[in-house]
Amino acid sequence: MPLTALPLPDAELAFDPQWLLPAQADALLASLRDTIAWQVHRVRLFGREHRAPRLSAWIGDADAAYGYSGTRHVPAPWPAALGPVRERLRDALGVDFNGVLANLYRDGSDTMGWHADDERELGPAPVIASLSLGATRRFVLKHRTCADVRLAIELPHGSLLVMSGATQQHHRHALPRTARPIGERLNLTFRRIAQPG
């Protein structure tokens, strides 16, 4: 399916609920789940360090070190299964992504808190391509200053959400916990580190 724009003021969002065919998405999930060296990252919140409530890995080109949540992450090499995905994204979006943050939400109690992907090394208007695999979870965006400007999107297996333009400047986003009994979800956010190092 094609990417279609989602309406949200001060944001630029494009969504394809089925960017990967179900069989492609199944194969990618099975492969990445087992080949990525999952870690518990530390996150800094209000000056205190915590264990992140999910498993993560920073993957990328050798020079694409990435600092977020107060830690500098040296990239793990690209798993072979991500090569074709990276190429297809480059062709579709015209962005040569050099890194990807992988997150594994083991069940509904694993989450991602409110944040923007606005680290300096991503540049002023980053294109962030978010590919979701596994259980469908709700992704929410809210405007930093206009409380009634917000959007919730269900992100199913094989879907692609692209955030670009001023989205990170004006909005925060999160993946809330859910009490529903649901399975694992693996999310990949492809990024371009503009100033490696």
Ligand SMILES: O=C(O)CCC(=O)C(=O)O
């Ligand atoms: O899991 C998701 O859909 C969101 C992940 C995210 O916001 C991030 O990795 O920065």
Ligand SMILES: [Fe+2]
């Ligand atoms: Fe994010």
